[in-house]
Amino acid sequence: MGVGPSTKETTLHHFRDPLINLIAEDPDxxxxxxxxxxxxxxxxxxxxxxxxxxxxxxxxxxxxAIVSEDSWGNSNVDLAAAMxxxxxxxxxxxxxxxxxxxxxxxxxxxxxxxxxxxxSKEGTETNIVAENCMTLxxxxxxxxxxxxxxxxxxxxx
Amino acid sequence: MNExxxxxxxxxxxxxxxxxxxxxxxxxxxxxxxxxxxIKKDIAEDLKKxxxxxxxxxxxxxxxxxxxxxxxSVMDVFxxxxxxxxxLGEGITHTITGAYVMLTGVDTNGRQICAFGNSDGWMxxxxxxxxxxxxxxxxxxxxxxxxxxxxxxxxxxxPDACHAACEIMCEPLRANLKKFREGSENEKHVYRDLxxxxxxxxxxxxxxxxxxxxYDTHYFAKDPSGxxxxxxxxxxxxxxxxxxxxxxxxxxxxxxxx
Numbered sequence: 001m002g003v004g005p006s007t008k009e010t011t012l013h014h015f016r017d018p019l020i021n022l023i024a025e026d027p028d029x030x031x032x033x034x035x036x037x038x039x040x041x042x043x044x045x046x047x048x049x050x051x052x053x054x055x056x057x058x059x060x061x062x063x064x065a066i067v068s069e070d071s072w073g074n075s076n077v078d079l080a081a082a083m084x085x086x087x088x089x090x091x092x093x094x095x096x097x098x099x100x101x102x103x104x105x106x107x108x109x110x111x112x113x114x115x116x117x118x119x120s121k122e123g124t125e126t127n128i129v130a131e132n133c134m135t136l137x138x139x140x141x142x143x144x145x146x147x148x149x150x151x152x153x154x155x156x157x
Numbered sequence: 158m159n160e161x162x163x164x165x166x167x168x169x170x171x172x173x174x175x176x177x178x179x180x181x182x183x184x185x186x187x188x189x190x191x192x193x194x195x196i197k198k199d200i201a202e203d204l205k206k207x208x209x210x211x212x213x214x215x216x217x218x219x220x221x222x223x224x225x226x227x228x229x230s231v232m233d234v235f236x237x238x239x240x241x242x243x244x245l246g247e248g249i250t251h252t253i254t255g256a257y258v259m260l261t262g263v264d265t266n267g268r269q270i271c272a273f274g275n276s277d278g279w280m281x282x283x284x285x286x287x288x289x290x291x292x293x294x295x296x297x298x299x300x301x302x303x304x305x306x307x308x309x310x311x312x313x314x315x316p317d318a319c320h321a322a323c324e325i326m327c328e329p330l331r332a333n334l335k336k337f338r339e340g341s342e343n344e345k346h347v348y349r350d351l352x353x354x355x356x357x358x359x360x361x362x363x364x365x366x367x368x369x370x371x372y373d374t375h376y377f378a379k380d381p382s383g384x385x386x387x388x389x390x391x392x393x394x395x396x397x398x399x400x401x402x403x404x405x406x407x408x409x410x411x412x413x414x415x
Contacts, residue, residue, distance in 0.1 A: 005230070011234065011411050012235055015381070024406075030358045031351070031359055032360045033400055033402060034360070034401075035399050036397065037362065038367030039364050045395055053397050056399065063357040065359065068363055069365070071366065073273070075364070078395075127275060128284065130285045130291045133289070157357055
């Protein structure tokens with residue numbers, strides 16, 4: 001289990017990604033950048049990537065993060081590892097992934113705010129290209145939830 | 158009052174393609190208010206010759222809305238862009254709108270070039286159009302379909318060769334696209350990498366495919382959304398890299414599998 005046709009973000013998606021444009025134009029946010037982490041094969045490497053992401057965000061003095069993956073099933077181990085590493089460093093975060101009816105196979109206490117990218121009736125990987133990819137609506141939800149979490153933690157934005 | 162510090166600026170000029178045809182040579186030229194793309198009629202032969210792993214390769218031009226066609230599993234959909242000035246993430250990028258490349262493939266044993274789940278079948282049933290990552294109903298699709306030798310659907314060199322072949326088709330288009338003067342574009346978008354001092358610092362973290370074989374994501378090719386000279390995230394065992402918002406928006410990533 002991993003990336004499937006309905007969740008996979010194409011090269012064209014990355015080029016016109018709604019989330020990036022939304023955050024980049026937001027006057028309430030100082031947008032530091034986009035961290036790209038791979039979803040490697042071995043579990044030890046998945047933990048390694050997640051931990052490095054946490055360390056980077058702390059080093060950047062990041063106040064909040066939106067963490068997404070265009071994948072599902074076993075790849076949730078990578079998402080959980082990254083969100084645990086970020087959460088342990090006390091950085092507010094929102095996760096975004098296909099949840100649907102299949103759920104998230106690896107979870108932890110730091111994954112308390114998740115946005116679902118499912119658009120299918122079945123709530124699963126449908127093998128239909130881009131059906132369960134993030135849209136502007138989900139991007140907006142992520143930004144709103146992150147702002148809420150940050151304002152609760154810091155008292156203001 | 159919102160203070161902002163501009164670190165760099167990226168201008169993306171788009172050139173809208175209103176017709177794609179086969180012809181004597183590959184070109185992208187002005188045609189009235191818009192642009193016309195011509196693909197060399199025997200381009201498939203040239204692309205096929207680019208790798209010993211290919212048993213066959215076809216290139217089709219699908220008109221807007223012509224979606225009821227049989228396809229193999231979709232590896233990727235990508236725009237054709239070129240850096241006209243500066244490095245990725247700054248300067249000027251020229252991109253074609255109205256026509257996008259869709260890459261599909263299968264091996265001679267019937268194994269689709271895909272990971273978990275494949276999207277082969279009728280395109281109108283297997284693709285959600287009008288999404289950020291897919292063509293709209295008004296767009297042309299240049300469909301490149303590869304029949305690869307048995308066993309190479311799941312080896313890195315298989316999908317790599319398919320993406321590399323597409324570059325042979327895109328290069329002459331990029332050469333034309335690069336030369337258009339300021340003001341000849343149909344749309345212009347200016348993106349700025351900004352610092353908002355005193356505001357909350359936010360990162361976007363994206364986890365992308367990198368398990369091995371056809372699960373792969375490349376970054377920082379020679380041209381935006383390109384493949385040539387790109388690096389694989391498999392080779393760095395998934396280690397995180399950081400992109401400025403403009404580098405990301407300038408097509409820093411190329412997805413190998415769909």
